[in-house]
Amino acid sequence: MDAVQGISSSFAQLVERASALASGGGRALLGITGAPGAGKSTLAERLVAELGEQVAVFVPMDGFHLANRELVLLDRLDRKGAEDTFDGWGYASLLTRLREQPARVERGEEGIVYAPQFRRDLEEPVGSAIPVRPEVPLVVTEGNYLLVDGAAWQHARETLDEVWFLAPDEQQRIAQLVARHERFGRSHEEAVERSLGSDQRNAELIAATAGRADLIVTLTDRLP
Numbered sequence: 001m002d003a004v005q006g007i008s009s010s011f012a013q014l015v016e017r018a019s020a021l022a023s024g025g026g027r028a029l030l031g032i033t034g035a036p037g038a039g040k041s042t043l044a045e046r047l048v049a050e051l052g053e054q055v056a057v058f059v060p061m062d063g064f065h066l067a068n069r070e071l072v073l074l075d076r077l078d079r080k081g082a083e084d085t086f087d088g089w090g091y092a093s094l095l096t097r098l099r100e101q102p103a104r105v106e107r108g109e110e111g112i113v114y115a116p117q118f119r120r121d122l123e124e125p126v127g128s129a130i131p132v133r134p135e136v137p138l139v140v141t142e143g144n145y146l147l148v149d150g151a152a153w154q155h156a157r158e159t160l161d162e163v164w165f166l167a168p169d170e171q172q173r174i175a176q177l178v179a180r181h182e183r184f185g186r187s188h189e190e191a192v193e194r195s196l197g198s199d200q201r202n203a204e205l206i207a208a209t210a211g212r213a214d215l216i217v218t219l220t221d222r223l224p
Contacts, residue, residue, distance in 0.1 A: 008220045014043070014164075015050050017215075021161055022055050022138035027102050029095060029159060032142040033213065034166035035203035036081065037177025039223075040142040043166060046223045048140055057136050059098065061143025063116030064091040065125045079198055080123075083145050083205070088152030091143070095159040098132060098139050105134040120184050144202060147209035157212075165213035173203075 021028040032040045041060060048056040064087040071077040076085050097113060104110035117129035132139065145153050146163050157163065168176075177199060181191035210216055 031160040031163040033146040056138040062118035092156040
């Protein structure tokens, strides 16, 4: 599907679109992407809460952060959050498993799938933290790199029914990002430096992928 450029959407419209995916029969996967601080996880969480746990479950890409110990060994800890600080193939494999889960359960080859979760208070991923039941029709995932080049990310993209690119006002995005860093213990100066440094380099890479999305979203209202 061609991307819808620069569309303004209300939260209710997005819920309606996600609900249509969930009601299509079988398992559907929705991806939400955008630059750091765009509000991807907040939107995904609100969508899932609105649709209800019988209809949707949230499985973020952040669970595939490489562990800090591995980042130290790779000399990438200071770039944590960059594309090569994630297990892209692990994420793509999980999406494939989630896509096939209902059919595999019917054959007796699968059960509940437990996905990893990133704990910001620990700054580490935690395995087997998110249960995905086979009868839930919609999996909502979010992450920075759903539309970038690279074999692992392209495989992940092919598994998703739709990818939405969340594009808030740039000043708003940076303000949200600085505030998030501060909530998790950085000083204001450290938060600004990170937001305008390594995070901004990642944001520029991600912004270049917007044209590959099925929907480019600027929210017209506050999330509930």
